[in-house]
Amino acid sequence: MTRLVLKFGGTSVADPDRIEKAADKVAAEVARGHQVAVVVSAMAGVTNQLIDYCRKISPLHDAREYDAVVASGENITSGLMALALQKRGIAARSWQGWQVPITCTDMHGKARILDIDRTLMDERLNSGEVAVLAGFQGVTSRNRITTLGRGGSDTTAVALAAALGAERCDIYTDVNGVYTTDPRIVPQARKLDKISYEEMLEMASLGAKVLQTRSVEMAMKQNVPVQVLSSFEDPIGSDFPGTLVTREDDIVEHQVVNGITYTKDEAKITLIGVPDIPGMAAKIFGPLADAAINVDMIVQNIAEDGKSTDVTFTVTGTDLQRAMEALNKCEELKNTDIRSDESVVKVSVVGIGMRSHAGVAQTMFKTLADKGINIQVISTSEIKVSVLLAAEYTELAVRSLHAAYGLESK
């Protein structure tokens, strides 16, 4: 008797018909003899509708009330899913965060899970009942409702899987797995059967919007295998029809590179003629950190005169305006030319095999050079190489790299 946690996102429970189809997926796992806990998101559109109501009434809303309103969406779906399962002859009940309880910090709107009390749910699961938990929510020590922030249902599912000692957490969504790159750009993109937590984390935070970054971090920390799969397909004859995100050790054969990702929400800021004196970096980046702006790639060049330098770095497009304001207020930069460019893209190659293989970066640089694509900034980590390019080269770069690393489906 193994336990599974199944999570269904908003599009997978968008209306009563979709909920019925999702219930069929749950019923299939119950028929296989598993103990099953289900985590559901709000029906697609509901959360946005509720957020809209809050904003209309009060743009600067009390996060506690916002949470009480917004968490209602998941409550609705959990009850409806329990009904759909009962209709299939399966014992089932809905759980709201406070009923478990799932205790969270009181950072309303972006709470973190502190504890999931498994006592009551354990009892019900062992009696053969399916638990249907409202995702994205919890309760504070003062009995107020909190939410985990957008996409938080993934985190709920992984946390529940860890708390219940589940064998696997299946995330049902509108794509059937994690791909080597965006199939809209490269039709030959290949679905990955397995991928390591580390790679998924790079892929998730680099723009493959399949899983919420926090949920992957938690899965890695708690060692919960996570499968991403489609709720709209009915694959036959495969134990893992989707992509399994798991420990590096559980993946027998590693590709050197597993994916090509790109993020367009990037902006480049260039400071020309920064005085080349000690402590200058702190003076530039201090105000940005104070404004809670994340700086990503950084490169510094010595200018020709030897007395000043040029500094280039990237922030997210969303943060650009605030970043420019912070820099323009900076006394030390009053003689510096501050330029920004939003027409950039960050393209990355990701692969855990890089650790033991040389030449990955070189292949990237050569491929781009052969296509006449200029690299503006480079940054690397143990398992990825990222470059900043002019946005117009996005598709060309992604396609060339996908081919250069031999990622096409066979």
Place this chain on the structure above:
Amino acid sequence: MTRLVLKFGGTSVADPDRIEKAADKVAAEVARGHQVAVVVSAMAGVTNQLIDYCRKISPLHDAREYDAVVASGENITSGLMALALQKRGIAARSWQGWQVPITCTDMHGKARILDIDRTLMDERLNSGEVAVLAGFQGVTSRNRITTLGRGGSDTTAVALAAALGAERCDIYTDVNGVYTTDPRIVPQARKLDKISYEEMLEMASLGAKVLQTRSVEMAMKQNVPVQVLSSFEDPIGSDFPGTLVTREDDIVEHQVVNGITYTKDEAKITLIGVPDIPGMAAKIFGPLADAAINVDMIVQNIAEDGKSTDVTFTVTGTDLQRAMEALNKCEELKNTDIRSDESVVKVSVVGIGMRSHAGVAQTMFKTLADKGINIQVISTSEIKVSVLLAAEYTELAVRSLHAAYGLESK
């Protein structure tokens, strides 16, 4: 420092704009120095939408899950109302049934309130915070969510007023009070300033759909003055712009008759040729009681042959089909002619003054006779006289009686 409970129905909180207007009413009471608790219904249409979802998925749904789904509507409104109050500079927080807690029986879908723990809410009210409670819901001793049945928010409001020792419970709705009769039939119908619980109870159960019957019963039992008033009007210069429902003793001048009501959801069943033997009534009405069908007016006539009788009685139109099925299965009635008629209306005159005034029924009978209206069945209580008429006479009867008892506005 007095306490008030303000309740807003679905049309009064139908969208963010209406919620803002309702918040203005609350703010006005706070400005007058009252401690205020607010009870809200779901936004108009939301409850029906949620019920629809449940029915689509499972016509025979588990009432516990139905409750969990449907109670979400009120949770949304309570959070939004708290936000609207905060925007007006008023300290406010939302409360869901389980947070108070409001403990209910586990008759899901039609639970009764067992206890309202005032401890936590008392503390907040005394600190000057407005409490915004989600109506219509509570929690069982096993921590499952329950609802009180349609219109249950009125009951929540009155129960909360009793628990908090509030001076009055104001029910804001889409009409500005209780009228002497339906103004759509009699344009001269007059709004009543005050009405006794007993009269309101007769009026409520006789078709004046202003207040839920259970809430009036509770108000009478707990001695909570209830005011019915409009959330769409802004009356100036009156302490009680609506209709105050209160103890008989608190009403100085009693009218003999205070209202004319009518209910169209009536059906008449006539049994012709029932054997006139002892115990026959039990054999007729036993099966109806077993089928949970309420029988209202009953009249029995001796037939001309002296060996059999005719029995006439009424049930609600909704119950007619089930009633006919039960009677047709009845062995003792196999030689009886069973007829039904849905084209009937029950018209009633209600007034606490009847107790001490003779001739009220006589005025009714004479008025109807003068208009050539035949009375099919009569029933009376201490404070009302009801007659069953052919439905086509509804408007004529109501108008004639309204005039006969001098109920027009001056």
